[in-house]
Amino acid sequence: MTGKPLTVADYPLAENRPDVVETKAGKKLDDITLDGVLSDRVSLEDLRITDRALRQQAEISTAAGRPTLAANFERGAELVDVPQDVIMRIYELLRPGRASSKDELLAAARELRETYGAEGVAAFIEEAADVYERRSLYKKRF
Amino acid sequence: MTDETQARPNRWKRFSDWDERPLRLDKFAAEDAASGFSAFKSPFDPKPGLSLGDGVVESMDGIAVRDFDMIDVFIARYHLDPEIAPEAMAMPSLEVARMLVDMNVPRKTLVRLAHGMTPAKLADVVSHLSSLEIAFAYSKMRARQTPGNQAHVTNAKDDPLQMAADAATAVALGFDEIETTMRVARNSWSNAVACAVGAAVGRWGALFQCSSEEAEELKIGMAGFTSYAETVSVYGTEKSFIDGDDTPWSKAFLAAAYASRGIKMRCTSGAGSELLMGFHDRKSLLYLEARCLCLQRAMGVQxxxxxxxxxxxxxxxxxxxxRELMAENLIAVWLDLECASGNDARATESEIRVGAKILPYLIAGSDLICSGFGSILKYDNSFNASLLNGEELEDYLVLQRDFEADGGLTPVGETRVMELRSRAVDAISAVLEELRLAKPTADMKLSVVAASGSDETRTFSGRDVALISEAIYDRSITVIDVIKALAARGFTEEAENLLKLVRLRVSGDYLQTSAVVRDGRIVSAVNNPNDYQGPGTGYRLTEERRDEIVAIRDVLTRQEVLRVEAAFRPGEVNRVAYRPTGPAAATHNPKEVVIGISPAFGLKLFQTVAGHPLSAILRVLIGGITEGGCTARVVRMRHTADTSFLGLSAARLAGSGIGIGIQAKGTAVIHQKDRLPHNNLELFSNSPITKVEHYKRMGLNAAAYALGEMPEPVIVPTRGEAMGSRYHARVSLIYAIETEMTSEGAEPEEIDVMFLGAAA
Structure with a gap:
């Protein structure tokens, strides 16, 4: 992110700062029109949030005094490019008793870090791996 | 047994009456903290406490770090702000409680303190507040200034046509969010498409969710059909959490996943879930809930x-x-979370308890007062009946009007609703046809448009719906395909509306706390923060919004009352003529009873409130007096319209000293000339339930009094109807017509009454 962090006054970005809002392919909000959809210039991909937008929203949350919400947006930003099936697989692994050992969670964290650069989420999963061990969540569930 | 013991009753029958009331279907539980049945305080609740070493938590609420369960770890690590905690924890709970209801202490100050408080501390503070104080504090502390509401839109057949029609109806009523779910899990895709299309009819901006299995729900969101999720449940004990098949980390990961897909998300928690799941740890409901709420803030959900x-x-x-439910909601907003404040699962069969439950929220306001309000009929609610449902929706609209409180809803007229329902059914039908999913018949469509609930629809079978839903999934149909289908079939406005909703994801503005869309703009706790600091601040109804809220249907006006009366006039003119013959004087005929009629009687007003023609009433009054052996004389009073004075004046003119006073609305009295004005002989005060035969007997009794007898008084039986609510608006308007015609000192007028033709 360049320049000063966004503030509450910039919000909502779509109304007050459309200049900083764009899709992954570089389209502006004004490009996302019904005509665009009908002529296939706008796809579902253009209707996805970007990591940049999430980090912008995190700046606004921070400015509004909501650091935990900002942290969630930061984690979300890291997951934007993680494919759906990977997300669902790791979510499943985080549920109690799914991982049979700490190593499985650590491997998932590594995958997120190395393949997707999701450093914060990886650390978050490593933290879970420790806590699960201490609380005996690796036991087999029926 | 003796006769005496047999005859002795063993029960006051009122208890039997009470047994029959809906209230008694509710079952109440004894307070029993060890079994988890304690709202605010359990002897097993920890004392609030926190020790920090070098800014790191060493113990929290009496538990040392080494003994922390997952929830404690998560709260200590992500919720508690070590910069604030020492100050916040050191403040006496009572003092903080007073700050919560002190309008001079800004919300921000209190939110900051909450971020340094442990669950036990938060619970301890709010437990000092009465229900009224909780409601007030809630109103001050909720995050977004403008209140809103959420609807359930579901039906027992998972019928997409009805889903669309009901979604459009809910949107017209002003709901900010619509939540659907289905009877059969595989129908989720069909439900999602139908609700998304229906919610795009009329206006854009109602956020929509389809509650289903976590992975499925995220997939539906990814396909663009839904814009928020709220069924990410958390629990206050570790064992409940694990039984709920999650951990704080798995749920927090899911929260981040939703954010990464640009979908608004909130968690769900509520008192009693641990109790129902059997792992309450003997803690009070409020303490467990305080843990859930700290956890949610820690996870970073909005x-x-x-x-x-x-x-x-x-x-x-x-x-x-x-009171506990209100208290936990207060903790939620105090922690600065958006609060969709329950008032959904129907917690009672008693309508009085329903009304009492909703009132504090209605007048305090809430981000989403219900989560949600059953906009459909009870039996169509696939979440189970809500506190308030389609059946009671108008009651809620009237409560808004009664208290001039914005409950988030707006009355909609019958014509408008039919237009929207037709449009929604046509739109979803067009989508189903265009995407070769189904071909709804004209009969199916018509039945749905008019149907109050699915019992009345002739529509798709369960199998049809499953096939539609599976086809949407199998063919990977997305919101783009639906937008194109709408546009291809001429539903341009709906296509635009749906696109605008999905486009919200690009900027992510609606992911911020308490975000809803109003008039095409994002309104959230960021740009519409609650700034309540006493009267004149915070949320106030604008004149425009007030006009919307008060505009319920079927409101009486003076014009309407006069129109109805005028319509009655021609019939009465053919039945009776009132000919004034000059000033009325007293007579000495001991058998004469005078009937004093009111100023507008038969001139501007022609029927009693019960709907009896005045000619018929006058005919039986005279008939009764005559039959009773006296003669009747009719006098019109012009100095008063009051029943008592009509009667007393009539009595003073009558040779017998007995008079009847009657107003056009049918209120009548028998009076005696020497009595005080309001101490009459007999009175018919409930004119709406007074029958013609009662007036006949009044005439007979008046004659009996004139002859010095003591008749059995005529009693008009009442069954406790709320006469005032049913009739007083009309009665006041009618009575105003009478009083307008009075003038001080105007003399009574002798009237020659001629009945024309047959009785009415």
């Missing part, structure tokens, strides 16, 4: 669906249960 939710019914079985 908001919570909170206030019992599925556990509301069991919470309401314990003493203080409803």
């Amino acid at each position: 908001g919570t669906q909170n206030g019992g939710i599925d556990g509301a019914p069991v919470t309401c079985t314990v003493p203080g249960g409803m």
Whole structure:
């Protein structure tokens, strides 16, 4: 992110700062029109949030005094490019008793870090791996 | 046994009456903290406490770090702000409680303190507040200034046509969010498409969710059909959490996943869930809930669906249960979370308890007062009946009007609703046809448009719906395909509306706390923060919004009353003529009873409130007097329209000293000339239930009094109808017509009454 962090006054970005809002392919909000959809210039991909937008929203949350919400947006930003099936697989692994050992969670964290650069989420999963061990969540569930 | 013991009753029958009331279908539970049945305080609740070493938590609420369960770890690590905690924890709870209801202490100050408080501390503070104080503090502390509401839109057949029509109806009523779910899990895709299309009819901006299995729900969101999720449940004990098949980390990961897909999300928690799941750890409901709420803030979700939710019914079985639900909602907003404040699962069969439950929220306001309100009929609610449902929706609209409180809804006229329902059914039908999913018949469509509920529809079979839903999934149909289908079939406005909703994801503005869309703009706690600091601040109804709220249907006006009376006039003119013959004087005929009629009687007003023609009433009064052996004389009073004075004046003119006073609305009295004005002989005060035969007997009794007899008084039986609510608006308007015609000192007028033709 360049320049000063966004503030509450910039919000909502779509109304007050459309200049900083764009899709992954570089389209502006004004490009996302019904005509665009009908002529296939706008796809579902253009209707996805970007990591940049999430980090912008995190700046606004921070400015509004909501650091935990900002942290969630930061984690979300890291997951934007993680494919759906990977997300669902790791979510499943985080549920109690799914991982049979700490190593499985650590491997998932590594995958997120190395393949997707999701450093914060990886650390978050490593933290879970420790806590699960201490609380005996690796036991087999029926 | 003796006759005496046999005859002795063993029960006051009032208890039998009470047994029959809906209230007694509710079952109440004894307070029993060890069994988890304690709202605010359990002897097993920890004392608030926190020790920090070098800014790191060493113990929290009496538990040392080494003994922390997952929830403690998560709260200590992500919720507690070590910069604030020492100050916040050191403040006496009572003092903080007073700050919560002190309008001079800004919300921001209190939110900051909450971020340094442990669950036990938060619970301890709010437990000092009465229900009224909780409601007031809630109003001050909720995050977004403008209140809103959420609807359930579901039906028992998972019928997409009805889903679309009902979604459009809910949107027209002003709901900010629509939540659907299905009877059969595989129908989720069909439900999602139908609701998304229906919610795009009329206006854009109602956020929409389809509650289903976590992975499925995220997929539906990814396909662009839904814009928020709220069924990410958290629990206050570790064992409940694990039984709920999650951990704080798995749920927090899911929260981040939703954010990464640009979908608004809130968690769900509520008192009683741990109790229902059998792992309450003997803690009070409020303490467990405080843990859930700290956890949610720690996870970084923007908001919570909170206030019992599925556990509301069991919470309401314990003493203080409803107060507890309010208290947990207060903790939620105090922590600065958006609060979809429950008032959903129907916690009682008693309509009085329903009304009492909703009132504090209605007048305090809430981000989403219900989560949600059953906009459909009870039996169509696939979440189970809500606190308020399609059946009672108008009651809620009237409560808004009564209290001049914005409950988030707006009355909609019958014509408009039919237009929107037709449009929605046509739009979803066009999509189903265009995407070769189904071909709804004209009969199916018509039945749905008019149907109040699915019992009345002739529509798709369960199998048809499953096939539609599976085809949407199998063919990977997305919101783009639906937008194109709408546009291809001429539903341009709906296509635009749906696109605008999905486009919200690009900037992510609606992911911020308490975000809803109003008039095409994002309104959230960021740009519409609650700034309540006493009268004149915070949310106030604008004149425009007030006009919307008060505009319920079928409101009486003076014009309407006059129109109805005028319509009655021609019939009466053919039945009776009143000919004034000059000033009325007293006579000495001891058998004469005078009937004093009111100023507008038969001139501007022609029927009693019960709907009896005045000619018929006058005919039987005279008939009764005559039959009773006296003669009747009719006099029109012009100095008064009051029943007592009409009667007393008539009595003073009568040779017998007995008079009848009658107003055009049918209120009548028998009076005697020497009595005080309001101490009459007999009175018919409930004119709406007074029958013609009663007036006949009044005439007979008046004659009997004139002859010095003591007749059995005529009693008009009442069954306790709320006469005032049913009739007083009309009566006041009618009576004003009478009083307008009076003038001080105007003399009574002798009237020659001629009955024309047959009786009415």
